[in-house]
Amino acid sequence: xxxxxxxxxxxxxxxxxxxxxxxxxxxxxxxxxxxxxxxxxxxxxxxxxxxxxxxxxxxxxxxxxxxxxxxxxxxxxxxxxxxxxxxxxxxxxxxxxxxxxxxxxx
Amino acid sequence: xxxxxxxxxxxxxxxxxxxxxxxxxxxxxxxxxxxxxxxxxxxxxxxxxxxxxxxxxxxxxxxxxxxxxxxxxxxxxxxxxxxxxxxxxxxxxxxxxxxxxxxxxxxxxxxxxxxxxxxxxx
Numbered sequence: 685x686x687x688x689x690x691x692x693x694x695x696x697x698x699x700x701x702x703x704x705x706x707x708x709x710x711x712x713x714x715x716x717x718x719x720x721x722x723x724x725x726x727x728x729x730x731x732x733x734x735x736x737x738x739x740x741x742x743x744x745x746x747x748x749x750x751x752x753x754x755x756x757x758x759x760x761x762x763x764x765x766x767x768x769x770x771x772x773x774x775x776x777x778x779x780x781x782x783x784x785x786x787x788x789x790x
Numbered sequence: 791x792x793x794x795x796x797x798x799x800x801x802x803x804x805x806x807x808x809x810x811x812x813x814x815x816x817x818x819x820x821x822x823x824x825x826x827x828x829x830x831x832x833x834x835x836x837x838x839x840x841x842x843x844x845x846x847x848x849x850x851x852x853x854x855x856x857x858x859x860x861x862x863x864x865x866x867x868x869x870x871x872x873x874x875x876x877x878x879x880x881x882x883x884x885x886x887x888x889x890x891x892x893x894x895x896x897x898x899x900x901x902x903x904x905x906x907x908x909x910x911x912x
Contacts, residue, residue: 685852718898720835727885727902728827728835734892739900771835775896779851780837 686710686774690783697788701762705786707755707772716776719748719757722785723768731770732757762788792817794886794903801909807874810906812886814867820844823889823897824862824869828882829905840889840897841869876910883907 687710697703707717715735720728730739732748735755745760759766767790772783797811812824825840839850843862850858859872869886884906887899 714894716892716894716896720899722835727887727904728899729902730898730900733898733900773835773837773898775892775898776894777896778849779853780896782835782837784834 685779686713686776686781688772688774688781688783690770690772690786692786693784694787694789696790697762697767698790699762699764703759703762703788705757705770705772705788707750707757707783709753709755709774709776712752713774713776715751716774717748717750717755718773718775719746720771720773721766721768722771728771759788792819792888792901794888794901796884796886796903796906799907799909801911802876804877804910804912806876807872808876808908809870809872810884810886810908812869812871812903814869814888818867819862819869819888820864820867823891824860825887825889825897825899826858826860826871827885827887827899829885830879830882833882838871838884843869873908876908878910881908881910 717735719732722728736748769785769787795813823840826838841848841860848860862869886903888901889897889899
């Protein structure tokens with residue numbers, strides 16, 4: 685199975701900050717990576733697919749990059765609504781696996 | 791706008807089974823994949839498997855092989871996840887999610903249900 689490792693696990697930040705979350709795959713997954721946002725007690729929401737394709741209703745302050753084994757999710761200017769946990773997930777082959785999550789907190 | 795409505799919380803005893811439903815409203819899932827992802831309390835997300843309703847074909851994560859069965863009823867736009875031989879480690883929130891194929895033939899999840907809490911306790 686492909687292991688997905690996110691860093692950091694917890695990211696203290698403030699409104700207006702630019703933040704970057706890193707996701708590393710244990711083997712080459714090309715660009716087959718999605719990012720999700722999850723708030724407490726809620727289902728995950730898709731933000732980005734294919735490493736850098738922004739879902740249409742997602743604000744443009746979110747962006748994704750990377751290919752192969754290293755990927756990043758960047759939020760250009762944090763808004764209060766962005767404080768949540770973020771997960772990467774590969775879909776290169778079965779089984780799909782998620783990173784352990786990065787909690788963005790004040 | 792497609793919504794996935796899941797069945798209510800369940801409490802089961804160890805060794806028993808649970809069947810969770812996921813009904814599509816405001817759209818159809820026939821041309822997509824329905825996947826199941828679970829999240830144990832305070833833990834991360836775990837992909838369990840997916841089913842293509844129009845074909846009835848399914849794929850499962852190896853660790854759930856033989857214990858999970860995914861089915862779908864196109865006539866009611868409802869998908870089901872049956873998990874058997876439950877243990878306390880199966881206590882989790884179970885999500886269904888619609889998925890879309892990407893160019894590699896695999897898929898990402900774009901619409902999620904609100905989750906069903908399954909508690910396994912004696």
